[in-house]
Amino acid sequence: MTVKPYPIQFQPEMKERIWGGQALSRFGLELPEGNIGEGWMIGDHPNGTTRAANGELAGLGLDEIRERYGAAWFGTKGYVDGARFPLLIKLLDCNDDLSIQVHPTDDYSKLPAGELGKTEMWYILDAKPDAKIIYGLKDGVDRAQLTQAIADNRVMDCLQEVPVKAGDAFYIPAGTVHALCSGIVVAEIQQNSDTTYRVYDYDRPGLDGKLRELHVEDSLNVIAYEGAGATRTETGNVQAGEWLEIARSPYFIVEKGVINGQASLSTSPESFVILVIAEGDGELRWADGAQNVKAGECFLVPATLGDYTLEGQLTVIRSQLP
Known part of the structure; x- marks a missing residue:
């Protein structure tokens, strides 16, 4: 299958x-x-x-x-x-x-x-x-x-x-x-x-x-x-639509993003993405589906997912490999 x-x-x-x-x-x-x-x-x-x-x-x-x-x-x-x-x-x-x-x-x-x-x-x-x-x-x-x-x-x-x-x-x-x-x-x-x-x-x-x-x-x-x-x-001054790098190491790059409405994102074939929902609630959408999301939830986004969107009122911590 x-x-x-x-x-x-x-x-x-x-x-x-x-x-x-x-x-x-x-x-x-x-x-x-x-x-x-x-x-x-x-x-x-x-x-x-x-x-x-x-x-x-x-x-x-x-x-x-x-x-x-x-x-x-x-x-x-x-x-x-x-x-x-x-x-x-x-x-x-x-x-x-x-x-x-x-x-x-x-x-x-x-x-x-x-x-x-x-x-x-x-x-x-x-x-x-x-x-x-x-x-x-x-x-x-x-x-x-x-x-x-x-x-x-x-x-x-x-x-x-x-x-x-x-x-x-x-x-x-x-x-x-x-x-x-x-x-x-x-x-x-x-x-x-x-x-x-x-x-x-x-x-x-x-x-x-x-x-x-x-x-x-x-x-x-x-x-x-x-x-x-x-x-x-x-990170209190991060504006909607902005992604602020908050940590970079040989092991991970971490950014904070604020979504007020919709954010269009995409994966890279080099790395999976980790999304930690820090605040708020909304929806994670991709070509073949959608998932409701809320504060405290964490998602592993496969490298081959391609384009996806986050919608709602959300603060998100996004991590990937450098």
Whole structure:
């Protein structure tokens, strides 16, 4: 049976985290009980593979779809034989502070077998009035100073705190010390990796009642003490019909667009497109069909889809491979 390409929505995989809550339910997502910190919206990783929820491929895992349709649907850059889907798309509910953490680059010698480094970006969907994040080291902090601060239990003295609001975007290349703090809901686009090294975790117990493992030596090894190129973009002035680039890395290009009426778009044979609906509702239309869309939904648009339109009152985060 021949299946024509269409925008695929996936059944999210919900992950309980000590810092999570129930805020993702505001998007109409069905949450299990507990502290749900992460909704893996589009992913193919040993720790979670999402399955198509719409159309003729419903029930198939992203891994199965990739093997079936290869570069034709995922693009000449998006499909490499034997490799994973290159990105992982999440929604995060930060009901409490996350651990102070850092991610390695792809070439870190102590990466777990088969795992990649992790460069990511955040788009702030919602934030309480006094919300903040940890975003990098203070100027001049070197490995020796950070090592001593960790030993003295004063690591927070070495870190930059940044206030945030809805619409802010943060690029977080591997090697950047960071943490989301309480009262924030985030869309995260990242390398397909689940490797995190915890520098500090507030001496709090995990879901099992025990202190969570820290990874101090690995953290000290992978931190980019001179900075890794982290950037912040305020996106509140994006006008209808405009697409603003909010993150660019070797792994993804991310743009924010505002639609007030209709936007005509098109795919490239080089890459699939990921659409995260950040605000509003409307319709996604293509040659062979249409799909209602609303805030919190995520779609994988095949590289061969061609022309498509977004209609309605929408804020959209669009990602593709560079």
